[in-house]
Amino acid sequence: MLKLLRPTVRDLAGDLLYTIGLTRADRGAHRLNVVTFHRVLPPAQLREYPLAAIAVSVADFTWFVGYFAEHYTVDTFAGAARRWDAGERPARPFLAITFDDGQRDNALHAVPVLERFGVRASFFVPVQAVEDNETLWHDRLGYAAARLLRTDRAAAARALARLGAPDLADVAATVQGLVERAKGLTPAERDAFVDATERAAGGNARPAWDGMMTWEQLRAMAARGHEVGSHSMTHQLLPQLDDAGLAYEVAESRRVLEAKLGSRVETFCYPNGDADARVVQAVQDAGYARALGTRWGPNEPGANRYQLSRCDMQGATTRTRKGVLSESRLAFRLSPLQPRP
Ligand SMILES: [Zn+2]
Numbered sequence: 001m002l003k004l005l006r007p008t009v010r011d012l013a014g015d016l017l018y019t020i021g022l023t024r025a026d027r028g029a030h031r032l033n034v035v036t037f038h039r040v041l042p043p044a045q046l047r048e049y050p051l052a053a054i055a056v057s058v059a060d061f062t063w064f065v066g067y068f069a070e071h072y073t074v075d076t077f078a079g080a081a082r083r084w085d086a087g088e089r090p091a092r093p094f095l096a097i098t099f100d101d102g103q104r105d106n107a108l109h110a111v112p113v114l115e116r117f118g119v120r121a122s123f124f125v126p127v128q129a130v131e132d133n134e135t136l137w138h139d140r141l142g143y144a145a146a147r148l149l150r151t152d153r154a155a156a157a158r159a160l161a162r163l164g165a166p167d168l169a170d171v172a173a174t175v176q177g178l179v180e181r182a183k184g185l186t187p188a189e190r191d192a193f194v195d196a197t198e199r200a201a202g203g204n205a206r207p208a209w210d211g212m213m214t215w216e217q218l219r220a221m222a223a224r225g226h227e228v229g230s231h232s233m234t235h236q237l238l239p240q241l242d243d244a245g246l247a248y249e250v251a252e253s254r255r256v257l258e259a260k261l262g263s264r265v266e267t268f269c270y271p272n273g274d275a276d277a278r279v280v281q282a283v284q285d286a287g288y289a290r291a292l293g294t295r296w297g298p299n300e301p302g303a304n305r306y307q308l309s310r311c312d313m314q315g316a317t318t319r320t321r322k323g324v325l326s327e328s329r330l331a332f333r334l335s336p337l338q339p340r341p
Contacts, residue, residue: 008321010321011320011321011326011329014326014328014329014331014332015328018327018328018331018332019328024071024331026071026091026092026093027335028093028298028335028336029089029090029091029092029093030089030093030300030301031093031094031298031299031300031301031336032080032081032084032093032094032096032298032299032303032308033072033093033094033095033096033298033299033311033334034077034080034095034096034098034292034298034299034308034309034310034311035064035068035095035096035097035098035310035311035312035313035334036098036099036100036294036310036311036312036313037056037061037064037097037098037099037100037110037313038054038055038099038100038101038103039054039055039056039101039103039105039106040055040056040057040058040061040105040106040109040110040113041055041056041057041058041105041109042057042058042109043057045105045207045209045210048207049142049210050142050143050145050146050171050172050175050176051138051139051142051175051176051179052172052176052316053176053314056313056314056315057315058109058113060315060318060325061109061110061113062113063325064313064318064330065097065113065114065117065119066117067327067330068095068097068119069117069118069119071092072092072093072094072095073090073092073093073094073095074095074096074097074119074120075094075095075096075120076096076120076121076122076225076226076227077096077098077122077227077229077267077290077292078122078227078229078266078267078289078290079096079120079227080094080095080096081094081096081267081289081290081305081308085305096121096122097114097119097121097122098121098122098123098124098269098292098310099121099122099123099124100124100231100269101124101125101126101136101231101235102123102124102125102126102129102130102212102213102218102231103210103211103212103213104210104211104212104213104214104217105210106123106213107213107217107218107221111221111226114226115224120224120225120226120227121226121227122226122227122228122229122267123213123218123221123226123227123228123229124228124229124230124231124267124268124269124292125212125213125218125228125229125230125231125257126231126232126233126234126235126253126271127230127231127232127233127252127253127256127257127260128233128234128253128256129212129233129234129235130212130213130214130215130218131215131256133211133212133214134212134234135204135206135210136235137182137190137191137194137235138179138182139206139210140194140198140204140205140206141175141178141179141182141193141194141197141198142175142176142178142179143201143204143205143206143207144194144197144198144200144201144204144205145159145160145174145175145178145197145201146171146175146205147201147202147205148160148197148200148201149168149171149174149175150171151201153168155200156168156200158200159196159197159200159201160174160178160197162193162196163178163181163182163193164181182194183237183272186240187236187237187240187241215260218260218261219260219261219262222261222263227267228257228261228265229257229265229266229267229268229269230250230253230254230257230265230267230268230269230288231253231268231269231271232249232250232253232268232270232271233248233249233252233253233256234249235271236249236271237271237272237274238250238270238271238274238275238279238282239274239275239276239278239279246278246279246282247282247286250268250279250282250283250286251282251285251286254268254286254287254288265288266288266289266290267288267289267290267291267292268283268286268288268290268291268292269291269292269293270283270291270292270293270294272294273293273294273295275291275293275306275307280306280307283306284306288306289305290305290306290308291305291306291307291308292308292309292310293307293308293309293310294309294310294312295307295309295310296309296310296311296312296338297309297311297336297338298311298334298335298336311333311334311338317329317333318330318333
């Protein structure tokens with residue numbers, strides 16, 4: 001009974017707060033809002049992609065962008081943050097739409113939707129991974145584990161046992177849980193675990209439709225007013241690196257990205273949101289003007305420019321218990337009333 005009641009109460013409370021205006025966008029004209037997406041996929045690809053928490057459908061994405069375009073002043077992250085820092089306070093507050101990881105689906109499926117609504121966004125790319133069309137480690141692990149779980153459950157149980165794999169019944173939950181656990185390993189342990197899981201699955205299991213954006217795609221997007229920022233070189237968790245490794249990921253990624261794009265790169269986005277004082281200092285020293293983490297919530301005036309927060313967007317958490325995308329749910333999630341995870 002409680003289980004049934006909770007989502008109902010949540011939906012009703014969200015509607016009420018929205019109706020009386022407490023969560024409406026224009027209540028936060030002094031704030032800088034930043035939202036995060038990773039992947040935007042058509043239905044067949046969405047079903048095949050193993051990490052549901054970082055993927056939305058093209059239809060859901062279109063709904064999100066429509067909402068943002070109606071209720072906010074949408075600009076790139078660098079553009080919105082610069083105007084916000086200069087004291088501009090439009091009636092419809094600033095909101096920046098950001099994408100992490102540089103995946104090809106961003107150019108193919110997200111950009112056309114953004115441009116249909118006449119808005120520009122920011123794309124944070126792992127520079128060396130773009131250069132090599134590499135599969136990022138969380139995707140390598142996700143695809144390999146999902147394939148193993150589909151094809152050979154005994155082999156999956158053996159391969160995943162090292163991380164204490166939970167109940168294998170729910171494939172999606174298992175894969176997501178594995179990636180979270182693998183973040184706790186050292187870089188060397190993680191590489192070895194991903195390699196071993198991939199070998200057990202018969203090699204790189206990324207489907208043919210998937211891959212990184214190309215430099216041509218990124219240059220074309222920048223030429224149309226979108227922002228391209230650095231998301232490091234190889235998407236390592238930066239606090240785990242030594243000073244040389246950190247400098248490579250932070251400073252070298254800016255240098256290479258500027259050379260590839262032929263324009264200035266002002267912004268950085270920490271892989272997995274992981275940044276300690278040493279990482280923040282390295283980003284500042286490398287000449288970036290601002291950096292984004294994954295700390296939840298809108299930014300209040302005076303926020304630390306190198307620790308700006310964002311709101312991660314998902315279809316599942318924006319739906320009512322009846323499965324309908326809800327403006328009041330989204331407004332609640334974007335408001336400071338949403339409890340911080
Ligand atoms: Zn990332």
